[in-house]
Amino acid sequence: xxxxxxxxLILSTIIFVIGLIGVIRRKNLLMxxxxxxxxxxxxxxxxxxISKFHGDLTGQMFAFFIVAIAASEVAVxxxxxxxxxxxxxxxxxxxxxxxxx
Amino acid sequence: xxxxxxxxxxxPLLGSLFAALFANRPKQLFTGVITSALLGVSMIASxxxxxxxxxxxxxxxxxxxxxxxxxxxxxxxxxxVDPISATMMCVVTIVSTMVHIHSxxxxxxxxxxxRFFSYLSAFVFSMMILIMSDNFAGLFIGWEGVGxxxxxxxxxxxxxxxVPRSKDIYNSPYSTLSPYSSVSPGYAANEAFIMNRVADLxxxxxxxxxxxxxxxxxxxxxxxxxxxxxHGLVIAIAAFLxxxxxxxxxxxxxxxxxxxxxxxxxxxxxxxxxATMVTAGVYLVIRANxxxxxxxxxxxxxxxxxxxVAIFAASQALVATNIKKIIAxxxxxxxxxMFVAAGLGAYWVALFHLATHAFFKxxxxxxxxxxxxxxxxxxNIKNMGGLHKHMKSTSIIMTIASVALSGIFPLxxxxxxxxxxxxxxxxxxxxxxxxxxxxxxLTAFYSFRLIMYVxxxxxxxxxxxxxxxxxxxxxxxAMTPLAVLAIIAGWFKExxxxxxxxxxxxxxVHVSDTTxxxxxxxxxxxxxxxxxxxxxxxxxxxTYFSHALHNRFCYKLLANQYYIPHFLENVINKPYLRMSxxxxxxxxxxxxxxxxxxxxxxxxxxxxxxxxxxxGNLSKALTLMVIGLTLLLxxxxxxGLAIRG
Numbered sequence: 001x002x003x004x005x006x007x008x009l010i011l012s013t014i015i016f017v018i019g020l021i022g023v024i025r026r027k028n029l030l031m032x033x034x035x036x037x038x039x040x041x042x043x044x045x046x047x048x049x050i051s052k053f054h055g056d057l058t059g060q061m062f063a064f065f066i067v068a069i070a071a072s073e074v075a076v077x078x079x080x081x082x083x084x085x086x087x088x089x090x091x092x093x094x095x096x097x098x099x100x101x
Numbered sequence: 102x103x104x105x106x107x108x109x110x111x112x113p114l115l116g117s118l119f120a121a122l123f124a125n126r127p128k129q130l131f132t133g134v135i136t137s138a139l140l141g142v143s144m145i146a147s148x149x150x151x152x153x154x155x156x157x158x159x160x161x162x163x164x165x166x167x168x169x170x171x172x173x174x175x176x177x178x179x180x181x182v183d184p185i186s187a188t189m190m191c192v193v194t195i196v197s198t199m200v201h202i203h204s205x206x207x208x209x210x211x212x213x214x215x216r217f218f219s220y221l222s223a224f225v226f227s228m229m230i231l232i233m234s235d236n237f238a239g240l241f242i243g244w245e246g247v248g249x250x251x252x253x254x255x256x257x258x259x260x261x262x263x264v265p266r267s268k269d270i271y272n273s274p275y276s277t278l279s280p281y282s283s284v285s286p287g288y289a290a291n292e293a294f295i296m297n298r299v300a301d302l303x304x305x306x307x308x309x310x311x312x313x314x315x316x317x318x319x320x321x322x323x324x325x326x327x328x329x330x331x332h333g334l335v336i337a338i339a340a341f342l343x344x345x346x347x348x349x350x351x352x353x354x355x356x357x358x359x360x361x362x363x364x365x366x367x368x369x370x371x372x373x374x375x376a377t378m379v380t381a382g383v384y385l386v387i388r389a390n391x392x393x394x395x396x397x398x399x400x401x402x403x404x405x406x407x408x409x410v411a412i413f414a415a416s417q418a419l420v421a422t423n424i425k426k427i428i429a430x431x432x433x434x435x436x437x438x439m440f441v442a443a444g445l446g447a448y449w450v451a452l453f454h455l456a457t458h459a460f461f462k463x464x465x466x467x468x469x470x471x472x473x474x475x476x477x478x479x480x481n482i483k484n485m486g487g488l489h490k491h492m493k494s495t496s497i498i499m500t501i502a503s504v505a506l507s508g509i510f511p512l513x514x515x516x517x518x519x520x521x522x523x524x525x526x527x528x529x530x531x532x533x534x535x536x537x538x539x540x541x542x543l544t545a546f547y548s549f550r551l552i553m554y555v556x557x558x559x560x561x562x563x564x565x566x567x568x569x570x571x572x573x574x575x576x577x578x579a580m581t582p583l584a585v586l587a588i589i590a591g592w593f594k595e596x597x598x599x600x601x602x603x604x605x606x607x608x609x610v611h612v613s614d615t616t617x618x619x620x621x622x623x624x625x626x627x628x629x630x631x632x633x634x635x636x637x638x639x640x641x642x643x644t645y646f647s648h649a650l651h652n653r654f655c656y657k658l659l660a661n662q663y664y665i666p667h668f669l670e671n672v673i674n675k676p677y678l679r680m681s682x683x684x685x686x687x688x689x690x691x692x693x694x695x696x697x698x699x700x701x702x703x704x705x706x707x708x709x710x711x712x713x714x715x716x717g718n719l720s721k722a723l724t725l726m727v728i729g730l731t732l733l734l735x736x737x738x739x740x741g742l743a744i745r746g
Contacts, residue, residue: 023727026720032723093718093720096719097717
């Protein structure tokens, strides 16, 4: 049997929720990055699947863009992260609170 | 000729602005000299204009600037010099020039010398605007300007403390026997300003009515179209305009401020509260004569009120011992005469009396200023006496002015005042005539009562250690032209009539020559009777009212100014104060303030409560973001389903 569109979308949703939980629960900044990557890829799955089933390549093109943007984002983000670590000696979110209302 | 118009108008403004530059500096003699000189320039320009108009009969009308042009509204800054305004301009500039010079002497020791001259010149400028404007809006600006300057000048010594209210008639600020003219200069200034504002509202309503129904405020347009309006409407316009005139000219029931305005420096009383500003009401009636001639019934009310005020004020002057208040009541009484003339349609007679009155009354005030200056600001005439020996020139000038005021031939008062009585008789208003006739006698009596108490008899001032001395020669020199005019102004009646009847209706009095001479004779008789009674009674007894009389009710009634100040205090001021306090404490604090404060407090509280949200912790912020996102998703799903379902 072949897989239906719904199965891909359910997979995409599950991965997205996993990423979301990661974003909420994790205190390590590096782990936060991983979680966002997971969420972005969850969206990619959704886009690619819909594109395939509708016979429209636009969705897959979008997925490529997202991959490229995610890569550059991680590059910049990791650079900042290293700088932050050098300055504070920690990348735990609870210990780098500097702005308080 | 336009050049002279602008010079006459703007020279006082220039002087005022110049003196204002030094307002906070110690006395600079040149501010007084320069403002007086500029006033002199203005006076020469005005006389020039008068001469030009007299010889050529040409009316000078200029449109200086546009002021309000919106749609059909077109109100310019325009000025007109016709026989009426030219006469007024000459009266105002002559009196104010002399008063300016007199003030240099009178305000000699005052530390706000410069400020005084700035105000005084500003007043003259406003007055010129009032007189020369060619529309009701400009007149109203001048009207408010003189009100403002009057407020500034009455309250010139604003630092004086309030006098406590007292039941004792010799100490109460409301009595004319006490050493106080009012509660305090600040009180008097506010009283004058507020009363005028109330009356000005009436005038403003009148002006609105005119604009509404005619669509213009230019005098020529208004007067050309006034006949087309319905009779009732014209009555309303005339009545509302007259309410404004009542305020400015202190007619009953707006009369109280004028007597209290005597708190101001004496030259101010001479200029503003005798010669010029208070006659603005009469000027308004004369200027708007074409409105008032349409509705003779309003004119009759004006005349009756005028006659009432004439005797009402004159009676108060009988017992007063406050030198300035006696003259103030006299002014009020003479304003009543002017309104009688104006009300009965004899507009040029009113203008004529306005002019002669300005001369003799201002010089009377200036003389009173000299006397007060010489006796350490004493204002009780019973504490003076025998000053003739010490102040000969002042004494002679004041006596001349009093004779003129009494209306004795051939001084100016005779010509103008007698004419008013003649008009009243000729218009068959015999009651008004009788009232004015009695008032003429009272006027002569109280004028000479003042002269006798101040300049003759025993030297009571010695008890108080005063050393009276004649004032500076230049002050006397400034008063002399006014005194001369007080004598001769009446002799110009014929040329004045020839000039003024080109714009004002001619007199229509039909009395036979015999009646006329009888009238003149009996009027002169009562005036002379008043004078002689005053002189001989004083020579015989040294006083006028016996002690038994002092306890009578009628005496107290007059000395307490008919209890009008008490009435105002208890019936208007106090309840108003209580009402204001109630609205402040109950309505403003409890309702309005609590509502506004409540809103502010709510905002503060919300901010305070939501502070923990901004912990600065990225993890928590993300959590909140996810919660928000979820909520939005749920809501949008809910609505999506709701729309579909």
